[in-house]
Amino acid sequence: MNALIMVLPGDGTGPEVTDQAVEVLETVAELYGHRFTIRTDLVGMDAIEAYGAAIADDTLADCAQADAILFGAVGGLTQVGDGPRPEQALFRLRTEFELFANLRPVRPFGALIDASPLKPEYLKGTDLLFVRELSAGLYYGHLETVPGKPSEIRRRGNRMEAIDTLLYTEDQIERVVRTAFELAGTRRRNVTSVDKANVLSSSVLWRRVVERVAREHPEVTWEHMLVDTCAMRLIRNPAEFDVVVTENLFGDILTDEASMLAGSIGMLPSASLGSRRTPGGVFGLYEPVHGSAPDIARQDRANPIGAILSAAMLLRHSLGLHPEAAAVEAAVEAVLADGFRTEDIAYAGGTAIGTAELGSRVREQL
């Protein structure tokens, strides 16, 4: 197949891990007879310097042409003054393309089980997929679309107060819950919906929508769970979860907590899906869960696995290339089983190698 992939490497370790992921995509194209056109542009700190914004309008226009975006990381060691912030690139991409479903699979690799803070017997069988709502909630309280319900700091008498607004429409809940139930159908057919319905009105509406969508999927078992309970059970019994769906801010907290199950955050991929259809699936943005880690940038020390597995998700969700995606995941697994590791996971035994060598070993396995 032909596909256009927009690559935004960004700051810190973003470029070096993205390089490895792009080379993996090129190897896949060669081996399976696809034609991937790669277009690259600046994002984050370099974009602020070159274009005066964390992402330029022209770059967004190019993204709109593409089937998918492969994203590295944004953010630097220091924030200079009050100017544009590198994270704004992510927010602009999320809003511009209505990326509403953030997918984060967490499956500790057998070879790395010792790298986790959890005891191996607690991790056994863990294979979960978070679906975090990414387009609404407290993150967007400042938007003008909610007149009179702002996010702001303001004077009250002779002191200050601050307000944020958590708003969800039925449609915003429905599309992400539907995505979760559909994905569960391709997995172990179980959904845990996480909320705080004993406190929040938005959670009460969330529950109603979940119950309606669940009726359309009788083959999927499901339950409601309170967010505080979920924060405990993710550690106490992670293997009980298959697909976990939740609103934006709960998802931010719980996915980062769950990332610790995998030993190193450097291992974890993510996908942020929109609703525009592509020939093979839906448009999406793919990025490793780890940040830009400027302290180890350009030293061949970063773990490229999060980026490479993000490329595998791109193959699966935006291009519909399921066997190719599975082949990349199997190649990563094989390299780890052979004992090769970047330094962040090297304490789990094995041979420490650099970013580039790990990437080329994955390509060899392909």
Next chain:
Amino acid sequence: MNALIMVLPGDGTGPEVTDQAVEVLETVAELYGHRFTIRTDLVGMDAIEAYGAAIADDTLADCAQADAILFGAVGGLTQVGDGPRPEQALFRLRTEFELFANLRPVRPFGALIDASPLKPEYLKGTDLLFVRELSAGLYYGHLETVPGKPSEIRRRGNRMEAIDTLLYTEDQIERVVRTAFELAGTRRRNVTSVDKANVLSSSVLWRRVVERVAREHPEVTWEHMLVDTCAMRLIRNPAEFDVVVTENLFGDILTDEASMLAGSIGMLPSASLGSRRTPGGVFGLYEPVHGSAPDIARQDRANPIGAILSAAMLLRHSLGLHPEAAAVEAAVEAVLADGFRTEDIAYAGGTAIGTAELGSRVREQL
């Protein structure tokens, strides 16, 4: 000293664990020559049946006379219809007495280190104190005191939407942050303030207040941390934290996550402090972190340690009896070191005994 203690045992396992805690208080009174007057009343399901409300106005009036409240747990197996809910007792107590600072210490007992899902080397040195803001934020979006900023589900066009409001005043932030810095002064002198300042206006105001209060406490080191980062670091490196202060809902999630470090939630005490001064400290409500666990109620199976350690916090924070509080904590530690355990922690080795026997062994150690 003379003190009046209001005891509200509540539902499920609440009464049996509270009994043990009350007997510990009585033993302390005898040994150290104090006079504790104990007054008991209904709360939760029994109160709904007897008085038609989860807590009666008369009970609240009695609480107002007391130096402290010892609380068990509320909540049943089933919620009958749309009537009053047992949790409302907690909310009424929190609002009536402006209990703004919820303290939850987490310190895994050496004898129980094997009961935690975390590897012992990750737990080593863990001794942290959460200070959760308990009187504001998303929990109170429905209150009329914020006109036009409600919590509700409402129609929008032909679909529904739901809104919740996160509001903090400078005063609400300041009093809880000040409590955290003062408590840090009695411990390892470090504060981690947790927020989401890259997204929320309320967190930006929170940071400003923290920076101001921190200047009044030059002997205390401190840092800001994002809530998603904190959710990771609590597992990756719990020993780095001394006092952690955060807003209401973040605190709800993070304290439950952190409770897993201690092996069993049955071990953990909590205090909810108000600002009314008592002869020995401040008025507060003390309760174990675990819920009512109706499935094991009245079978002598519940762990009374959370309740007993809550009584120790009562001695310390509301009555100012520091040596007595430390003696109770040491007695619990000694019983565990001798190998006695209730069933929830019995898999960490040792001899399984019932609720009442564990309580009487703690009293013997005193």
